[in-house]
Amino acid sequence: MATTRSVAAGLRLLQRLTKLLRSQAVLLILLSLAVFASLRYETFLTPLNLMNIMRQNSMLSLVALGMTMVILSGGIDLSVGSLVALGGVIAAMFSGQGSFVAIACAIASTTILGIVNGLLVSQARLQPFVVTLFTASAARGLALSITQERSIALSPTASGLIWLGRGFIGWVPVPVVIVALLYFAAWFMLHRSRLGLHIFAVGNNEEASRLMGVNPNRVKLAVYTFSGLLSGLAGVVLAGRLGAGQPVAAIGWETDAIAATVMGGTFLSGGEGSVFPTLIGVLLLGMMYNLLNLEGTITPWWQLVLRGALLLLVVLFQQRIAQKL
Known part of the structure; x- marks a missing residue:
């Protein structure tokens, strides 16, 4: 009897370790890369x-957070990079x-466009890919x-806006705070609130969630609105950091946000994932850029090639771990 209990306890421990390893694969990759870089x-x-x-x-972390919410619900948002640029430009114009x-004004404008995305996806029944494109x-x-294709400098009187991008709270940069x-608020909402449960339900099976009393249209409207709001906030922080609103800013950020979300283990089909692994995915992307810059011998164009190859290897490695476990 004691032997049976010991075996059962061992199996439960193994299952917990397996689940932990599967969910934290991207963290293991991040730590391994950090060890290599430090050496x-x-x-x-x-x-x-x-x-x-x-x-x-x-800034990319904020965009990726909104993207994670959208993908968890079974959607996609290709407009986030453009909304970041628009938010930064509007912030500079009204500075x-x-x-x-x-x-x-900046956050309100991008939030309105997020609402438009949500309404077209939920009410008009259009494909998220087409709508957000x-x-x-x-x-x-x-x-x-x-802007007539030109950058707009921030007014020196907008000290609060500049503080958001360049300021510190103690020794920690304001954007990091x-x-x-x-991210803590989003985690709490996803795992401790009714809306969070509804997001997972709609992402898993929209029709089944409807039969359970969930309103998928409200969920879709909420996640796209949230994504638009966070894109605007990222644009404001970026403008404060750069000291200007740039209409060509954040090109390609939508693909980086999707990559970070997927590397964090969120399924593109929706219904499974979380926010903190997405943050780890963003840090992994940032670390890749940092290492390529520290190397100093690789041209920017080859950096893009190597970064894409590294991303592919990370995703393949994570999938292999998930399949074996």
Whole structure:
């Protein structure tokens, strides 16, 4: 009897370890890459370099958080990069009216476009790929049109806006604090609230969730609105960091956000995943960029090639772990 209990306890422990390894595969890859980098580059583990990695990737972290919510519900949002650019441009345009007005106008504009995405997907029954591709084109064109294809410098009076991008709370950059707070809030919402349960339910099976009393249309509207809001916030932070709103900013961020989400273990089909693994995926992307820059002998074009190859290897490795476990 004691032997049977010991075997059962051992099996339960093995199952827990297996589940932990499967869910934390991207974290293991991140730690392995960090060990390699610390051995190869003396400056990698310096506080300044590590803080720069977190600060430089804080804007993408916000975009990836919104993307994770959308993908969990079974959708996709290709407009996030263009919304970041539009949010930054609008913040710069209104910066002369004060930081509060600039931030509010920027976030409100991208949130409205997020609502448009949600309504077209949920009410008009259009494919998310088509809807958000249209919004991406429209938002980018609008940003280029209102700026006449030029960057708009922030007004020196918008000190609060500049603080969001460049300021510190103690020794921690403000963007890093914003990311930490929003990721904890999003995790709590996903795993401790009714809306979170509904997002997972719709992503798993929309028709089944409807039969259980869930309103998929409200869920879709909520996640696309949230994605638009976070894209606007990322645009505001980016404008504060750069000191200007740039209509060509954040090109390709939608693919980076999707890559970070997938590397974090969120299924593109929806219904399974979480937010903190997405954050680890963003940090992994940032670390890849950092290592290629520290190497110093690789041209920017080959950096893109190598980065794409590394991303593919990471995803393949994670899938193999999931299949074997």
